[in-house]
Amino acid sequence: MGKAESAPRRRSVPVVKVVMLALLTVVMSVPVYLLLVNSFKPQQAIADNPFGIPLGELTLRYLSDAVHSPQYNVIGGYGFTIFLVVVVDVLCIALAGPAAYVIARSLRRRTQLLLLYFLAGTFIPGAAVVIPVIYVLRAVGLANTVTGLVAHDVASTLPVSIFLFVGFIRTIPVDIDHAAAIDGAGRYRTFWRIVFPLMRPAVVTVLILNSIGIWNDFVSPQILLSPGSGHYTVTTAIYAGISQYSTDLTKVFPNLLLAVAPVIVFFIYMQRHIVSGLTVGAVKG
Amino acid sequence: MVELAELSDRRTAPAADTPRPAVGGRSARLRTAAVSLGMVGPAVALYTVLTVVPVGVAIYLSLTDWNGFSTAVFVGFDNYRHLFADPASTRSWYVTAVIAVVGTVGMVGGGLAYALLLKGRSRTNAFFRALAYYPHVISALILGYLWAAILGTNGAVNSTLHRFGLSEPIGFLFDEKLALVSVIWVIVWAGFGFNVVLFVAALQTVPAELLEAAAIDGASTWQTNRRVVVPMIAPVVTVATVLNLVGLVRAYDLIVSLTGGGPAGSTQTFSYLILARSFAGTKVGYATAQAVFLMVVSAALALLVTALRNRQDQAAAG
Structure with a gap:
């Protein structure tokens, strides 16, 4: 076990870890993000780009409709x-x-x-x-x-x-x-x-x-x-x-x-x- | 009737419950017994009437052709025979088995992978564990609706693909084969975090000396995990596997909201068939026969957990 061998191994673990954690973060947070963002958007804006945040079109109307x-x-x-x-x-x-x-x-x-x-x-x-x-x-x-x-x-x-x-x-x-x-x-x-x-x-x-x-x-x-x-x-x-x-x-x-x-x-x-x-x-x- | 037997059984029981004051004759002992009965009685009665008696009622109704209104006619084991001949029923068992087995493999595998990654006691690890875990506290019905809004024809994924020039939407929920994959995906997404937490708890009990010894022997992280760590927590993995199986055999809420059993029954689980088809179609006799069968399968799987856990406890004690 020389230094040359263990060094890349030690670096390779964090790479796997970073990729897996990035995957976890994306997969677990995207549904919540979509839920949050699209609760404030009109139907057309949701259909056009569900991931977008159209600052001009955000509204509390639909949330208030749901409440009432x-x-x-x-x-x-x-x-x-x-x-x-x-x-x-x-x-x-x-x-x-x-x-x-x-x-x-x-x-x-x-x-x-x-x-x-x-x-x-x-x-x-x-x-x-x-x-x-x-x-x-x-x-x-x-x-x-x-x-x-x-x-x-x-x-x-x-x-x-x-x-x-x-x-x-x-x-x-x-x-x-x-x-x-x-x-x-x-x-x-x-x-x-x-x-x-x-x-x-x-x-x-x-x-x-x-x-x-x-x-x-x-x-x-x-x-x-x-x-x-x-x-x-x-x-x-x-x-x-x-x-x-x-x-x-x-x-x-x-x-x-x-x-x-x-x-x-x-x-x-x-x-x-x-x-x-x-x-x-x-x-x- | 069961509860009466139970109660009289307890009434005739001599009072030897602890704690007992040092003095006290026969009447004092009887009083203690009456007090004990008063303490267990209500729980036993309620549980008997609303859990045990209904099982008996289900067994009785399963032997009739009752539709919920008419007079029930005794039909023997016809409903059970039908259970194995009815293509909708056999297909739903196939669907349930695929969901349970593939879902369990996904949840345990994913859970183990992330548990090994996040077993450390740091705050960052705790954050990622919570991120993996949170769907477990949300109703499966609501998770199903959320994913339907993401994977549906006009859902988030398809509208995004459309924006990038894909003309036909992908039938995540409308293609017979893909729909089952989508159901399993949502189940694994929602359930693997629970396994992460379970496994991390077990991993934190693995003695540090073992890991040090493996490191001194020059084992790589992969080798240490595969040869030392995973075998150490194998009993927990076994219990988790059966727990996941038992849970998935009962899958109902998620099917209601994500696919409604469709398309063409390709995601219709057995629980869904019982409640949304047989029972809603007023075939009460048949529905209860299916329910009894589901109870038997669940009980068999649950007994398996108990047996495994007992063996594990004995191994730990010995």
């Missing part, structure tokens, strides 16, 4: 989707937390089978289970209702949430529970006042996993809430709007921008938590 569109409304969808995310998150934690606590703290075989019972749910694809869910909801009188959708969404978030919580609670020393019990705290109190505050990392992971899942979910609201219900999430609003006007790019781009913007902002702001949360959720769940 009466038929389908992404901004209106924000409200309902945020409502859905918050309600499902809260109910999921309220149900999964205590259940995971009992499972994690029990040494009984039967309780461990309960964990397997929940885990089996992660094997069921949403697109497959949503059809029979309609008929179950119909049987209990919740077909086509927001309550029905919330109930289904909470049920679908339970398996992974409980699994992650059980794993985390088992790392918390049981001595803490015993100390609380000796001080006279019941199991509910012990869980919510003593154990739950210690579960912060797992709770953050579950919240991120579920929030992004519910925000992006399309199948459940599409199938469980008919258009007649008047409730649109961001995804079903986009679906209703764009399937109608797919050739009118002045409607497509601004609506997509409105749908993507909050997620991108949230991602930039919470990047570290989101990446680790989604990774843990996928690998362990």
Whole structure:
């Protein structure tokens, strides 16, 4: 290994690296660039040169049209989707937390089978289970209702949430529970006042996993809430709007921008938590 | 019914759950059991009614010719027989398999290549990793619409080619063969970043001494990666492969927005067939048979992940 040999090798690696990183930058940023630029351009300018920035023609008109569109409304969808995310998150934690606590703290075989019972749910694809869910909801009188959708969404978030919580609670020393019990705290109190505050990392992971899942979910609201219900999430609003006007790019781009913007902002702001949360959720769940 | 059995099962269970106060007779133990039941009960009940029962309902409906309105007539395994005879169904399995296999190879390969490049802990690397990762947090439905606006007949690519003198638009989404390629491209574009993050996490646990030893032995970067680094993270690569497969077998949202299953069914995945064709066409019995079949395939793949992960855990423990 002489100097003459290792020198060009050391230089050749950065060349590959630079080319690959340039490719990555272009391929990943061009779609976002097109989305951003074309949301402010008239149809003709988009058709003439989608990559161009015609300074004279840029306008907020189409974005404002999208905000005020009466038929389908992404901004209106924000409200309902945020409502859905918050309600499902809260109910999921309220149900999964205590259940995971009992499972994690029990040494009984039967309780461990309960964990397997929940885990089996992660094997069921949403697109497959949503059809029979309609008929179950119909049987209990919740077909086509927001309550029905919330109930289904909470049920679908339970398996992974409980699994992650059980794993985390088992790392918390049981001595803490015993100390609380000796001080006279019941199991509910012990869980919510003593154990739950210690579960912060797992709770953050579950919240991120579920929030992004519910925000992006399309199948459940599409199938469980008919258009007649008047409730649109961001995804079903986009679906209703764009399937109608797919050739009118002045409607497509601004609506997509409105749908993507909050997620991108949230991602930039919470990047570290989101990446680790989604990774843990996928690998362990 | 399942939940009732479950509940009574738990009610009769003697209370031996920890933590238990040092004192306490039979009644105290029963009370503890009741409290435990109150804590797991709601989650078990909701999950049972809206996840387990629907699977049972799906299995029942799959044995009928129900259209959603009439009285269901029991038809035995007719729907399942039809499932393997129906050309639309067999073709959608072919499409799904191609998407799943080629998409997985692309995502894992791309993910590995960029993970090796971006494994360092610098801020620049973190930035590029985020750049590769961001589509993972966006709904597949929206990504599909965005790429349709880029690859469509009047999309960004074709209008640009037109400007440079190409008279006929390229049928990225309208040519039967190209459309499948486009779908796979968007899937890989959106999903490889997740693999990058997964692999980087594994790569950062590879001991530095190993890399130093390889360098002292005169191994090139390529040799080190191929002979030392990649074998070290092989278990993670295996799990990622199966995870990607499981995810892609379920592909639905992206198909809705990018191609609508077209042209001529050339990008119609199995999930899309179930929801947009069978179910929307009020063939509920047939749709649920397809759904049950999809569940079986997904479960088989998911069990594979679990088995691989257990083996990996045992290897790590041993």
